[in-house]
Amino acid sequence: MNNRETFESMISSGTISLRRSTLFDSVPRVLPADFDWDRIEGMMLGLAIGDSLGNTSEGMLPGDRRKEFGEVRDYLPNRHVKTPPGQIAKGYPSDDTQLAFWTLEQILENGRIDTASLSSRFSQNRIFGMGSSVRQFLSNLHAGKSWQECGTPSAGNGALMRIAPVIIPHVRNPSPDLWLDTALCAAVTHNDTASLSACIAFVSILWDLLGMSSAP
Secondary structure (H helix, E strand, O other): OOHHHHHHHHHHHOOOOOOOOHHHHOOOOOOOOOOOOHHHHHHHHHHHHHHHHHHHHOOOOHHHHHHHHOOOOOOOEOOOOOOOOOOOEOOOOOHHHHHHHHHHHHHHHHOOOOHHHHHHHHOOOOOOOOOHHHHHHHHHHHOOOOHHHHOEOOOOOOOHHHOHHHHHHHOOOOOOHHHHHHHHHHHOOEOOHHHHHHHHHHHHHHHHHHOOOOOO
């Protein structure tokens, strides 16, 4: 089945934690004819840099972070730097960047979001700093379940953090498939209404930003 057939089947069977709406038939606005593809590169590099800037203080309350570090504008001492431990300010990516760029690799290889290939790609190498939902997804996959059964009912941000590349196959030819590709890509690991809805909303925001000629 193609992705639309897969999506409609999962909606009908209740396998995906979403309700069907007219959104999945709506076409995203066409991006400018002179669209600057450097924006895509900037989006992906910004994701990786932001991850490296933020992962050393991940989990801290905003007030505690400001009190200890002020506004984070550069890399912080990183506990993963072994010599001397925790004293070198150096940027390292986490699972956010790994999963996002593995998604990009899968798109480049297959020309589209292929959820079965994506699930397999996520299981091939060590994931640094993964959360409990991704760990459960991997456990389900290794137990022989189909990818449709592996996503956990978790409203964590593990799908949101890797969702940006889903835009790329649709830039030249916008279609309603952008929204269902987002839902399927997210559901691979997080099959939860709040998580899926957040991913779709975030992709909509990114799409609008890519089409703007000035900052909102």
